[in-house]
Amino acid sequence: MKFSSRVWEKKVEITSNPRYNKDRLLWCEGDVMGLFGKKEKIPEKVTVQFYDGDLPGFVCNFPCSLQLTDDAILLTKANPLVEARLDRQRVLSIDIFMQENQYMAKYKGTNITTTKCKSIPKHYYVINYLDKNGDSKHIDFWGVSSETSKMMKIRTKIAENQQSSSYEI
Structure with missing residues (x-):
C-alpha cells in the first residue's frame, strides 16, 4: 500500500x-x-468442530477453522493439515441452530441432545451448498456460543452477494 x-x-x-x-x-x-x-483487514477465523458432511480428511468432532475470503470459504484442519475451498457462489445458505435438539430433529430424525455439560450449550452451523455436479449438499459443524456471532457475520456477508432470483412453483 x-x-x-x-x-x-x-x-x-x-x-x-x-x-x-x-x-x-x-x-x-x-x-x-x-x-x-x-490497516488491511484480516479475515476473521471461526474455530468450530466438524460434525457431518462430505469432506475427506476431516474427522467428526475434531477442530477446524472457517475463514471467509473474497471469493471462497476456506475450511482448514490441522494435524495433518487439510484444506478445502468452497466458492461463495455455490453457497446457498448458512443455518444456525442455537439448540441442539432442533438440529438433531431436522437432520438426524431424533430429538435428543448429546451435550454432557449442560452449562455450555453447543450451537450447530449448517452450510448448504451446491457441489460441482449441481446437487444440493450440506456440511455441519458445531461450536460454542461465542463463535455464533462470527458465523452470523459470515452468513450476512454471503447473503449480501447472492443474486436475486425468481421461480415458478
Missing part, C-alpha cells in the same frame, strides 16, 4: 546518556503510513 501524504514522524536525539534522550516530532513527506491510517 502506498500513501503519499504528510505525516508526523517521531525522531529521537541520541546523546551519550540514555536518560537525556529527547523526543521531538518532525514534519516529513513521503510514503509513510500515519498513526491513524487504515
Whole structure:
C-alpha cells in the first residue's frame, strides 16, 4: 500500500546518556503510513468442530477453522493439515441452530441432545451448498456460543452477494 501524504514522524536525539534522550516530532513527506491510517483487514477465523458432511480428511468432532475470503470459504484442519475451498457462489445458505435438539430433529430424525455439560450449550452451523455436479449438499459443524456471532457475520456477508432470483412453483 502506498500513501503519499504528510505525516508526523517521531525522531529521537541520541546523546551519550540514555536518560537525556529527547523526543521531538518532525514534519516529513513521503510514503509513510500515519498513526491513524487504515490497516488491511484480516479475515476473521471461526474455530468450530466438524460434525457431518462430505469432506475427506476431516474427522467428526475434531477442530477446524472457517475463514471467509473474497471469493471462497476456506475450511482448514490441522494435524495433518487439510484444506478445502468452497466458492461463495455455490453457497446457498448458512443455518444456525442455537439448540441442539432442533438440529438433531431436522437432520438426524431424533430429538435428543448429546451435550454432557449442560452449562455450555453447543450451537450447530449448517452450510448448504451446491457441489460441482449441481446437487444440493450440506456440511455441519458445531461450536460454542461465542463463535455464533462470527458465523452470523459470515452468513450476512454471503447473503449480501447472492443474486436475486425468481421461480415458478
